[in-house]
Amino acid sequence: VQAIHQAGGTAEAFGADLTDSAQICQFAVQVLDRFGRVDILVNNAGVAKFIDFFETTEEDWDWHQNTNCKGIFLTSQAVAREMVKTGGGRIVNVTSISGEKATNPLQVAYCTSKGGANMLTKIMALALAPYNITVNAVLPGTIETDINRDVLADPKVRQGIIEATPLKCLGQPEDVVGAVILLASDESKWTTGALLVVDG
DSSP states (O other): OOOEEEETTEEEETTEETTOHHHHHHHHHHHHHHHSOOOEEEEOOOOOOOOOGGGOOHHHHHHHHIIIIIHHHHHHHHHHHHHHHTTOEEEEEEOOGGGTSOOOTTOHHHHHHHHHHHHHHHHHHHHHGGGTEEEEEEEEOSBOSTTTHHHHTSHHHHHHHHHHSTTOSOBOTHHHHHHHHHHHSGGGTTOOSOEEEEOO
């Protein structure tokens, strides 16, 4: 069930702001009312801007951290409470390879927010293991989406990324699906705290 989407630059779930704990709790109630339980949570909301280091404002910084890291924490906390009641579950965070290596000097806030999300994955895995809840992450490389389409429209930028990628192509959203399904399934029931890189 796709319960989370990105609209107008604001991450939303059933109309809820993923950076607001009260709205997240209401989101969890709505999902439970509709489906009865939650077995799998995929945190896939994300935002990104390309901004010079000296031009990055406090608002830019908070915008990235709040959606890309805080949003994962709040949503996971609310949903994990319900998973505990039903014997466990799977949480899969879609983060970024940019959380493991500095990929672009114009993405200081973005890279650090994704680094936080990757560490959050590891510590949540430790915290939730006693409740039979696994927490893993998929770390995509450059996936062509609405977030970066304008930047990738520059032929020089696009070709530079392709040349730096061993498989010589950009990723598409469907290229991430298999990794998410694996980590959400019982095929990986003894895997938790893993960061699975999908970057070509």
